């Protein structure tokens with residue numbers, strides 16, 4: 001108990017000596033953790049959304065109106081025989097018209113102007129792996145029965161690439177700011193340890209263990225980084241809760257993210273910031289304690 | 292017990308502080324370590340508590356092999372020793388009481404224990420009236436006594452004192468020496484580095500004399516003749 005109060009008291013005394021730097025350190029850790037937390041959450045949200053799309057239709061093969069029933073049956077069978085294909089559904093001109101009406105039922109002018117006869121029949125393909133859409137494009141290339149091919153895989157891929165780029169750039173940025181935080185901690189600890197040189201010397205003279213001498217400094221570093229990360233994670237959770245109820249969720253996608261993933265992310269960040277604080281403190285006081 | 296075998300200390304620049312020192316100091320002995328300024332007294336003490344690492348030789352202190360002692364075990368050695376450095380190293384922002392208590396705090400003693408032990412030590416070194424003064428309000432002799440009390444806080448087997456009477460007048464010096472003898476009578480080995488011949492010659496204790504880092508004399512009930 002005595003030991004714990006000693007550690008906390010000394011760490012607090014150190015921090016009170018340079019409150020602005022402590023503040024700067026916490027802010028830097030906060031921003032860095034927040035970037036990691038929000039971008040990883042964002043990626044998870046995008047993944048959740050694209051998984052839903054990915055379970056739907058990936059490739060739509062629009063058929064030429066001149067294609068006979070036997071020809072479309074043949075095409076359907078050959079599509080079904082490809083290993084990357086899970087299912088193929090035939091969509092008639094009538095069904096296409098129904099779908100069009102359903103999609104645009106709030107725009108009566110549009111519906112009144114459209115000649116439903118021009119809507120083509122189609123084969124709707126579901127792939128085992130949505131990113132294999134390219135294969136279907138290659139296989140159907142030059143087939144006279146095919147009028148046009150549209151793939152949703154492309155869009156999904158682009159979105160996933162975008163989020164990955166976002167994660168990579170935000171994480172690099174987070175590392176940069178994290179590095180700044182690291183230097184801030186190392187420097188404040190070095191100064192604090194230097195100003196306590198005599199005290200440390202006496203401690204060593206009377207036989208205090210290295211751990212005992214280090215503990216207040218370690219505590220200070222870990223405390224600052226944990227505070228920063230905790231606030232960041234708190235803000236992150238709040239942001240997700242907020243966007244669940246905002247227009248973003250109606251217009252673009254569902255803000256669906258599993259609580260398990262969020263908890264995992266939170267624990268991961270807290271653990272990282274703990275390790276971060278430990279390393280920073282060891283680097284910061286190494287010289288002063290060892291000489 | 293302290294055993295030195297062929298101990299040498301050479302600094303990086305090549306200056307030789309200790310040269311082939313071999314001697315044995317038994318438990319409960321009182322030793323005067325004498326010699327001119329620069330003869331190596333402080334160096335010998337520092338080598339014993341591993342503030343300096345001997346360049347050569349074997350050192351055993353209270354059952355520990357000092358040369359082979361890994362860094363992380365250094366506290367183990369320090370806890371068996373009480374160390375009074377040449378300049379009393381007191382914390383300016385702490386009272387005499389707190390300076391002594393500091394050694395106990397650092398070892399993780401609880402508050403009650405710290406209070407009781409510190410009061411006993413204050414009495415032993417006769418600082419009770421000055422317990423709540425800060426170092427800059429204490430005389431040189433009083434500071435030395437606080438420093439001795441702190442060194443005794445962990446009941447060391449061996450007390451190493453580097454010129455505790457360094458800048459004190461003869462009366463005060465005698466007081467300090469009497470205090471160290473009292474501590475020695477209680478069973479603690481005391482090694483006191485000094486170049487104060489008048490004290491050494493009057494007290495008739497074992498004398499180790501260094502000159503240019505060499506042990507040139509080892510006498511029981513010895514004396515110290517300066518010229």
Ligand SMILES: Nc1ncnc2c1ncn2[C@@H]1O[C@H](COP(=O)(O)OP(=O)(O)OP(=O)(O)O)[C@@H](O)[C@H]1O
Pocket residue numbers: 302303306307308326327328329330331332333334335377486
């Ligand atoms: N850190 C050091 N680096 C290099 N040389 C040193 C160092 N410390 C001491 N010396 C040298 O070692 C020799 C012995 O010094 P030491 O301090 O042991 O002498 P001393 O007998 O304690 O002297 P004094 O009575 O003045 O305290 C001296 O020549 C000194 O210059």
Ligand SMILES: [Mg+2]
Pocket residue numbers: 332333334377453
């Ligand atoms: Mg000296």
